[in-house]
Amino acid sequence: MKRIPQLLMALGALLLASLFVWPMWKIVLYAPQYPDGVHMHIWINKLGGSTPGTLQNVNILNHYVGMKMIEPDSIAELQYFQYIIMAMIALGLLAALINKRQVFLAWTVLMVILAIAGIYDFYLWEYDYGHSLSDDAPIKIPGASFQPPVFGRKVILNFIAVSLPHIGGYLTGLGMAFGGLAWYLKRKNDRNEKRTFSADVAAAQRV
Amino acid sequence: MKNLMLKKPLLLFALTLLGMSLVTSCGQKGSSAGKGGALGSDAAAATYVAPGEYDAYYAFLSGGFSGQISVYGLPSGRLFKVIPVFSLDPEKGYGFNEETKPLLNTSFGFIPWDDAHHPELSQTNGETDGRWCFINGNNTPRIARIDLTTFETAEIIEIPNSGGNHSSPFTTENTEYVVAGTRFGVPFPQKDVSIDSYAEEFKGALTYISVDKESGNMDVAFQVLLPAFNYDLAHSGKGKSHGWTFFTSYNTELKNTLLEVNASQNDKDFIAAVNWKKAEEYIKQGKFKEMPARYADNEYDESTHTAKSTIKNKVKVLIPEECPGLVYFLPTPKSPHGVDVDPTGEYIVGNGKLSADMSVHSFTKVLKAIENKAFETTIDGVPVLKYEEILAGVVQKPGLGPLHTEFDGKGNAYTTFFISSEVVKWKLGTWEVVDRAPCYYSVGHLMIPGGDSRKPDGKYLVALNKITKDRYLPTGPELTQSAQLYDISGEKMKLLLDFPTIGEPHYAQGIAASKLIERSKKIYPIEENKHPYAALGEKQTKVVREGNTVHVYMTMIRSHFSPDNIEGIKVGDKVYFHVTNLEQDWDTPHGFSVMGARNAELLIMPGQTETLLWEPDRIGVFPFYCTDFCSALHQEMQGYIRVSPANSDVALKWKLGDKASVQ
Ligand SMILES: [Cu+2]
Numbered sequence: 081m082k083r084i085p086q087l088l089m090a091l092g093a094l095l096l097a098s099l100f101v102w103p104m105w106k107i108v109l110y111a112p113q114y115p116d117g118v119h120m121h122i123w124i125n126k127l128g129g130s131t132p133g134t135l136q137n138v139n140i141l142n143h144y145v146g147m148k149m150i151e152p153d154s155i156a157e158l159q160y161f162q163y164i165i166m167a168m169i170a171l172g173l174l175a176a177l178i179n180k181r182q183v184f185l186a187w188t189v190l191m192v193i194l195a196i197a198g199i200y201d202f203y204l205w206e207y208d209y210g211h212s213l214s215d216d217a218p219i220k221i222p223g224a225s226f227q228p229p230v231f232g233r234k235v236i237l238n239f240i241a242v243s244l245p246h247i248g249g250y251l252t253g254l255g256m257a258f259g260g261l262a263w264y265l266k267r268k269n270d271r272n273e274k275r276t277f278s279a280d281v282a283a284a285q286r287v
Numbered sequence: 288m289k290n291l292m293l294k295k296p297l298l299l300f301a302l303t304l305l306g307m308s309l310v311t312s313c314g315q316k317g318s319s320a321g322k323g324g325a326l327g328s329d330a331a332a333a334t335y336v337a338p339g340e341y342d343a344y345y346a347f348l349s350g351g352f353s354g355q356i357s358v359y360g361l362p363s364g365r366l367f368k369v370i371p372v373f374s375l376d377p378e379k380g381y382g383f384n385e386e387t388k389p390l391l392n393t394s395f396g397f398i399p400w401d402d403a404h405h406p407e408l409s410q411t412n413g414e415t416d417g418r419w420c421f422i423n424g425n426n427t428p429r430i431a432r433i434d435l436t437t438f439e440t441a442e443i444i445e446i447p448n449s450g451g452n453h454s455s456p457f458t459t460e461n462t463e464y465v466v467a468g469t470r471f472g473v474p475f476p477q478k479d480v481s482i483d484s485y486a487e488e489f490k491g492a493l494t495y496i497s498v499d500k501e502s503g504n505m506d507v508a509f510q511v512l513l514p515a516f517n518y519d520l521a522h523s524g525k526g527k528s529h530g531w532t533f534f535t536s537y538n539t540e541l542k543n544t545l546l547e548v549n550a551s552q553n554d555k556d557f558i559a560a561v562n563w564k565k566a567e568e569y570i571k572q573g574k575f576k577e578m579p580a581r582y583a584d585n586e587y588d589e590s591t592h593t594a595k596s597t598i599k600n601k602v603k604v605l606i607p608e609e610c611p612g613l614v615y616f617l618p619t620p621k622s623p624h625g626v627d628v629d630p631t632g633e634y635i636v637g638n639g640k641l642s643a644d645m646s647v648h649s650f651t652k653v654l655k656a657i658e659n660k661a662f663e664t665t666i667d668g669v670p671v672l673k674y675e676e677i678l679a680g681v682v683q684k685p686g687l688g689p690l691h692t693e694f695d696g697k698g699n700a701y702t703t704f705f706i707s708s709e710v711v712k713w714k715l716g717t718w719e720v721v722d723r724a725p726c727y728y729s730v731g732h733l734m735i736p737g738g739d740s741r742k743p744d745g746k747y748l749v750a751l752n753k754i755t756k757d758r759y760l761p762t763g764p765e766l767t768q769s770a771q772l773y774d775i776s777g778e779k780m781k782l783l784l785d786f787p788t789i790g791e792p793h794y795a796q797g798i799a800a801s802k803l804i805e806r807s808k809k810i811y812p813i814e815e816n817k818h819p820y821a822a823l824g825e826k827q828t829k830v831v832r833e834g835n836t837v838h839v840y841m842t843m844i845r846s847h848f849s850p851d852n853i854e855g856i857k858v859g860d861k862v863y864f865h866v867t868n869l870e871q872d873w874d875t876p877h878g879f880s881v882m883g884a885r886n887a888e889l890l891i892m893p894g895q896t897e898t899l900l901w902e903p904d905r906i907g908v909f910p911f912y913c914t915d916f917c918s919a920l921h922q923e924m925q926g927y928i929r930v931s932p933a934n935s936d937v938a939l940k941w942k943l944g945d946k947a948s949v950q
Pocket residue numbers: 845846876877878913914915916917918921924
């Protein structure tokens with residue numbers, strides 16, 4: 081029982097490694113001509129999709145309205161974000177080793193900050209692609225934006241765009257939850273111990 | 288781009304699971320076909336496949352003298368595709384583009400047409416496996432193999448020492464072989480002799496074409512040399528008769544003129560029963576003669592998107608006199624047309640087309656007769672078994688002009704009658720006729736999905752009719768042929784639908800859609816494209832002159848060609864447009880056509896490269912454009928090529944947008 085918070089902390093850190101196995105997010109575009117949807121996958125270190133041609137297909141669709149080509153090589157986050165995740169895995173394991181509730185909390189808070197920053201970055205990125213339109217776009221629609229949703233569903237012209245976490249994203253979320261849970265249980269354990277200790281002291285004093 | 292972790296992951300989890308279930312519930316397609324049998328509901332409902340729904344079966348109908356195969360859905364009778372096989376198809380550039388021309392090569396050179404009769408699906412353990420569809424070319428003897436992942440012709444092999452490849456390409460139980468029996472006797476090997484020397488100089492070859500288990504590649508394994516009867520149709524044994532093939536014959540009279548009379552005199556003709564396992568032993572023992580031959584084997588390579596033709600010039604021949612036990616003749620009344628083996632492999636139905644009754648042989652009795660040497664006589668080393676010893680039963684007066692029989696796997700056989708224009712259902716074993724249904728008109732073959740395999744799917748029957756007369760709106764003197772769909776799930780056959788066909792639907796094959804849907808290719812992965820002239824990206828596009836030959840390495844993607852302006856071409860040049868479709872999305876072909884091209888267009892699938900030869904004969908600036916409506920900007924998908932006088936010094940240059948390149 082006493083080891084559970086420590087194990088949760090370690091497991092939470094290790095769950096981040098799922099980002100190297102599965103995509104963290106997906107954007108699916110549905111239209112009459114795409115009954116099964118165009119499934120774009122966002123990984124920690126690359127962009128892809130359900131088929132090798134997905135990115136090209138998205139770029140072809142985007143070029144009609146003058147959106148920029150999505151070129152993974154030009155997206156800096158894809159280069160460095162993986163190192164942040166590796167560092168967070170290492171820190172999480174270190175936290176488990178230290179096994180102090182404050183350290184658990186610090187790791188979890190740091191992860192939440194990173195997540196919020198990440199999602200904000202995602203939003204900026206989407207905003208940029210959705211709004212920086214070429215002047216010589218074949219199809220111009222005054223006032224239209226082609227920014228996909230960060231989360232959920234949005235109608236963009238003839239497409240329905242659905243943006244949701246992918247497996248890596250869910251497991252990372254779970255990892256953070258484990259960090260938080262580790263802190264919570266650890267705090268409970270510590271209080272119980274304190275109470276037990278105080279009770280012991282009181283008993284000793286009574287003697 | 289982002290990392291994304293969420294503040295409240297668990298809540299989000301729940302929300303997104305909900306979202307996903309909403310998302311995944313769309314876009315799924317089911318098969319609606321065959322809901323409820325036809326009986327008790329009306330025929331229209333039984334064949335109605337709602338818009339967007341799938342048919343339950345694919346049907347591959349031969350195009351007969353159109354030389355092609357057409358692909359229909361059942362029960363709707365909707366046409367999906369015409370697969371070009373033996374005939375040119377300018378719509379697809381088939382036989383016009385440089386890549387497919389070699390498929391139509393033969394020992395006679397390039398042949399742009401043939402008469403395609405019998406589609407035959409590959410089988411594993413006697414069951415259709417959905418890998419390939421074979422079909423025979425009748426006129427210049429050939430067999431083609433269609434790849435059912437692409438629905439394209441993958442190989443065509445010529446059959447040597449044959450004339451009229453009609454009893455073909457029926458498969459053995461595991462597609463070890465497809466067969467090719469010659470309908471016309473021919474001098475073997477070909478030589479200049481009097482036609483009246485038919486009985487002495489002419490021979491009939493039964494050819495076994497091996498099929499590679501993995502690649503499907505065909506090769507002439509061996510030929511069995513027989514008297515010059517006219518080998519009409521065939522089916523290989525299955526189950527207990529696996530290892531044998533049965534070929535019908537007519538003109539056992541060995542006549543060479545006025546056959547309608549002269550070849551209809553004998554009371555009985557023969558079914559030639561070939562023990563091909565025995566043949567394999569003889570081949571292994573070296574008991575074959577190597578004979579000269581000349582035939583083309585043309586294979587399409589999916590990675591280079593290009594076919595290659597190879598001329599071969601030898602064939603292994605087995606001669607029955609030297610190979611006892613290889614062939615037996617089964618006497619069968621009056622010019623049997625089709626020969627059909629029931630799903631158990633026991634019954635061999637000879638459809639004696641000029642006979643009043645139908646004779647069915649028993650395979651068990653055939654083996655016994657062989658064992659007991661119950662021979663009437665021997666012809667050229669082939670024992671003729673005694674008719675009475677091998678007969679299983681006779682279907683009495685079933686109709687006029689029986690041609691073909693298929694089976695439902697429930698103990699029933701269905702035979703077509705050309706003259707009395709009907710399908711007759713009868714029972715195996717009791718030989719009693721239990722039902723008959725009229726056809727409109729003059730039915731030839733019939734098809735039950737899997738009906739000539741070990742596992743028939745006895746729900747539908749398709750009758751393939753030669754004549755339609757008043758059935759449809761008239762279209763001048765030439766009228767369509769037709770197919771008719773019957774529900775055979777009940778006691779009585781019920782006519783459900785009647786639909787026009789492409790060319791003459793000679794024979795057909797049917798297969799459950801579920802066996803093919805998942806295998807169907809959507810694109811050709813561009814990284815696997817090994818075409819020697821492919822441009823695998825716009826950066827690789829270029830124009831190269833080699834003397835009078837100009838190679839244009841061109842790409843296409845929605846919605847432009849690269850390059851789309853080309854100058855420096857001269858009158859008299861041979862310009863090869865090697866066009867690569869860079870798309871990697873499902874259903875995004877582009878077409879390519881250029882003014883004055885004396886061949887056809889190109890129709891290029893995603894990831895594929897095709898080549899059109901263009902030989903400009905005059906100066907000017909000529910447009911080219913995309914022919915397949917590909918996108919909202921399809922109409923803008925166009926370009927120009929400038930042709931200068933033969934002696935001009937206009938430099939070779941090309942561009943897309945403002946980026947010009949010069950050689
Ligand atoms: Cu196009």
